[in-house]
Amino acid sequence: MLELIVSHYNYWVVIFLMMAGLYIVVSRGNLVKKIVGLNIFQVSVFLLYISIGKVDGGTAPILTGQPEVFSNPLPHVLILTAIVVGVATTALGLALVVRIREVYGSIEEADIQEANAETEYQEATQLEAAQKSEQKSAGAAS
């Protein structure tokens, strides 16, 4: 049992961080905080993959001319790409948040859903009123 904990504790720590990030994304309504939670989630996923790639007694994967044991370089490459993609997503998400703030006046999810529902309701009633007046004028003409 103790051996299981010692050999797998890295995964459990990472899963705890992942769940913290997921909790922020799911439960908080503020859009900036959601993006922060997404960032935490991404960083914890990176830690998961890099910790899989670590080899006991290995060093950084840079050749020095002496034969040595290296940590697996393949996860490093994949995570490098993932980090850059993550920052691109964050930048685009933050730009969207700025524009949402300008149009809706708030960045709380509840306010935005309320504003959308109100607009839909107004549109629906306007459409209904237009249809009714059309019917009336059609009825009056015939």
Next chain:
Amino acid sequence: MKHHLVLRVITKTLIPPILLFALYVQFHGDFGPGGGFQAGVIFAAGFILYALVFGLETARQVVPAGTLRALVAAGLLLYALVGVASMLLGYNYLDYDALRADDTAGQHLGIIVIELGVGITVAAVMIAIFFSFAGRPPRIKDEDW
């Protein structure tokens, strides 16, 4: 930030080493940790520091908008063109053995050129994004923080 004398002096002293470090990281990516992405981000950080301390307008004069947009595309184009050059010489796309008579020298050349392309695009994109964010009039004044 014009009245913060210490900040201005330190920034003026620090920005050239930052840009130099970015170039170092770019070209020594083969021999130590580094490469295109890191170098591009550090280069952009130098410019962002300049924009923060000396004002956005001065920074926009240093890097005009048209040049920035051209640079964003140029890096990606450079990367893709290296691959096309390999194809034109008869090998596969992005096969760097084609670029020189000796395979290893071809690999070296190919890696340096594409890392340069990556660095240019990443730096230009980061600077452009920062200028876009900073160019909007702020809703919260400095005193309200």
Next chain:
Amino acid sequence: MAAVAICIVRLRHLFAVVMLTGVFSLLSAALLVQLDAVDVAFTEAAVGAGISTVLMLGTLTLTVRRERVPDSMPIAPLAIVFITGGALVYGTFDMPGFGDPNAAPHQHIAPDYIKGSEVDIDVPNIVTSILASYRGFDTLGEVGVVFTAGVGVLLLLSSGGIAGRRHGRDPDEDGKDQSQVGEGEAEEEQSGPGQTGKDKG
């Protein structure tokens, strides 16, 4: 790092949240150095603690400073988080031990890359040789993603900055044109929720 994550969850002053995110990124970069991933740590420190923090602060000056207090205790998210976490922990029992040199990921292609980086490519940094040569096509796609993000942000946020002042009037963007003409004044007070004047295209 777990402590920092819990603080980020609980705090509501967004400036502090952003700063703690920078701290989180820096701590993760230090942890990555411990895990022998020097390139990744370099990138994470530069990108996470640098660019991400700057962009989030930039967003905060354009939006609000405080998060709103949630009205009720969030039972459903807590349940989701516990169930997902439990399922993931259950899944890790099959995974290789931490640092095991005989684990599956180290057997198949990583030794070929390590040897090839010395023999075929003659570049000491193995991560660079994989990134640029063996998996060069992926890196091309990644630069494409960065390019697309830059183009997207420029399209979204270019009110009079990068693209220059627009003299014609776009029918979709009434509010935006006003803000261009009156740049510097306190504008955008007329944009409120439920704007019915906007054209739905």
